[in-house]
Amino acid sequence: MKLTETQHKNIINYLIGEGLEYKEFIDEMTDHFIDSIEAKMGEGMSFFYALEETGNAFKNEIYYPFPLKLFPRIGLKAMEKRFYESKKREIDADLKVNFKTSFFSIPNVLVLCYIGLVHYFLREESSLQDIWLIYAWMLPSFLTFTYLRIAVKEPMDNVGGIGWLFASKQRRVRSVHLNLLMYVNGSKWLGWFNVLVIPLHYFRKYDYVPAYFYFYSMLFIITITLLVQVQAIKMIPKVNKLLGY
Amino acid sequence: MEKHIKGSLSTIVLKLLDDNGRMYGYEITQKVKELTSGDIQITEGALYPILHKLEAEEVLSAETEKVDGRIRKYYRITPKGNATVVDRVAELRAFAENLNLILNPKPLFNN
Numbered sequence: 001m002k003l004t005e006t007q008h009k010n011i012i013n014y015l016i017g018e019g020l021e022y023k024e025f026i027d028e029m030t031d032h033f034i035d036s037i038e039a040k041m042g043e044g045m046s047f048f049y050a051l052e053e054t055g056n057a058f059k060n061e062i063y064y065p066f067p068l069k070l071f072p073r074i075g076l077k078a079m080e081k082r083f084y085e086s087k088k089r090e091i092d093a094d095l096k097v098n099f100k101t102s103f104f105s106i107p108n109v110l111v112l113c114y115i116g117l118v119h120y121f122l123r124e125e126s127s128l129q130d131i132w133l134i135y136a137w138m139l140p141s142f143l144t145f146t147y148l149r150i151a152v153k154e155p156m157d158n159v160g161g162i163g164w165l166f167a168s169k170q171r172r173v174r175s176v177h178l179n180l181l182m183y184v185n186g187s188k189w190l191g192w193f194n195v196l197v198i199p200l201h202y203f204r205k206y207d208y209v210p211a212y213f214y215f216y217s218m219l220f221i222i223t224i225t226l227l228v229q230v231q232a233i234k235m236i237p238k239v240n241k242l243l244g245y
Numbered sequence: 246m247e248k249h250i251k252g253s254l255s256t257i258v259l260k261l262l263d264d265n266g267r268m269y270g271y272e273i274t275q276k277v278k279e280l281t282s283g284d285i286q287i288t289e290g291a292l293y294p295i296l297h298k299l300e301a302e303e304v305l306s307a308e309t310e311k312v313d314g315r316i317r318k319y320y321r322i323t324p325k326g327n328a329t330v331v332d333r334v335a336e337l338r339a340f341a342e343n344l345n346l347i348l349n350p351k352p353l354f355n356n
Contacts, residue, residue: 028293028316030315036271036289054289082297087301090301
């Protein structure tokens with residue numbers, strides 16, 4: 001028995017209601033649910049009963065993303081989390097190998113030249129007042145992030161950044177593909193350096209920290225950020241292959 | 246039956262994919278049901294994590310296709326996965342034969 005367009009939408013809403021947020025996993029589960037529900041309806045079951053019964057087959061799954069069995073994920077959400085983590089583990093393994101094997105490659109040397117340039121401007125005490133210079137370290141991050149968003153060619157109907165916290169479940173759906181690209185790009189976690197950089201800047205401005213401390217902290221942050229960007233660009237083919245693009 | 250299947254599930258999945266080329270999740274559950282006349286039923290909650298794990302290990306590769314307006318994900322064995330299939334099937338076969346020897350011991354003396 002073929003499902004109607006509305007029933008198809010009901011399935012997607014059910015999956016999103018269960019807390020699923022990755023497009024690839026939702027697509028695979030939607031196909032499974034449609035096949036299973038069609039078969040059950042063929043045996044005389046009602047749509048909603050068949051939907052509930054298909055969903056119940058996943059209820060026993062449990063996944064602990066944190067130590068001490070804190071905040072467990074249950075059911076479909078547990079499976080999705082495992083799906084995402086298995087992809088991420090592959091990427092992490094490659095990132096480690098890349099860092100070890102290509103530290104002195106040409107892109108990394110270019111990065112070090114960029115750091116040298118920022119270093120040159122930062123050495124002037126007066127330039128410490130210039131917040132824009134501090135954000136020079138963020139420029140490559142923005143550039144690679146923009147490049148990734150264009151390269152992925154996905155519809156941008158999901159909500160990112162802080163808006164994600166306030167968005168409806170439907171608008172929170174994103175792709176594992178883009179999420180992993182953002183992860184290797186550092187967009188997902190380098191932003192937290194802002195939390196360090198801004199107070200650091202003001203501590204220096206009002207002389208709470210010595211100049212050398214400020215200088216080497218900034219140099220460390222810039223180096224890490226830029227080396228991550230180089231890795232991100234190198235990882236694009238790997239992430240594409242992993243997700244079947 | 247389910248507790249006995251748990252450890253061999255990935256081998257069953259690999260063998261089915263080896264025989265049928267490419268398959269999608271629901272098709273695998275139905276194929277197992279059909280081959281065993283319903284005696285063995287793979288639960289969806291156990292099947293998909295195994296498929297995703299084998300895919301991450303590059304034993305399986307996945308391809309998506311649009312079918313009836315929805316996206317279907319097919320799995321197939323990679324060239325790297327072929328050796329794994331042979332090893333695991335041989336291992337499971339040896340296990341089944343040994344189990345059979347234990348469950349049906351031959352009498353020591355024949356009259």
